Amino acid sequence: MERGMTNGLAADVLICGAGATGLTLAIDVARRGISFRLIEKLDDPFRGSRNEGIQPRTQEVFEDLGILDRIVAAGGFYPKQREYQDDGSFIETDVVEAEPAAPTRWDTQ
Structure with missing residues (x-):
């Protein structure tokens, strides 16, 4: 488990989506020592490009x-x-x- 990410339900920040934007935000939030929870609705990574x-x-x-x-x-x-x-x-x-x-x-x- 990465620093800042929580297994419990309590977190300072909820990040919805583990795509490029969500993961980048998670990295930045973790760097600042802020607890977060990252959720993703897909079971597997998206296969393709969106940009x-x-x-x-x-x-x-x-x-x-x-x-x-x-x-x-x-x-x-x-x-x-x-x-x-x-x-x-x-x-x-x-x-x-x-x-x-x-x-x-x-x-x-």
């Missing part, structure tokens, strides 16, 4: 946790979309067209 990248605010949280450099190093570009033709050939295109966003200090990461 298309790491947003600037998420990068700020990862930097605070001391893991941003490792995540950026392990990352890559979003894969291309593949569309198959009747003859078996295919065309690869970007899933979304890149649109410039307002610059942040994380844009150079």
Whole structure:
């Protein structure tokens, strides 16, 4: 059992969902010495992706946790979309067209 997590019913914080957000919150809450209970309705981990990248605010949280450099190093570009033709050939295109966003200090990461 991780520091801060409780087996009992009493906790300072209840975290619903053991996905990326819930687990990140649990890490941060545990770092601060706050007791928490983490609950998840699924029996197994979600098999797939629910996002298309790491947003600037998420990068700020990862930097605070001391893991941003490792995540950026392990990352890559979003894969291309593949569309198959009747003859078996295919065309690869970007899933979304890149649109410039307002610059942040994380844009150079």
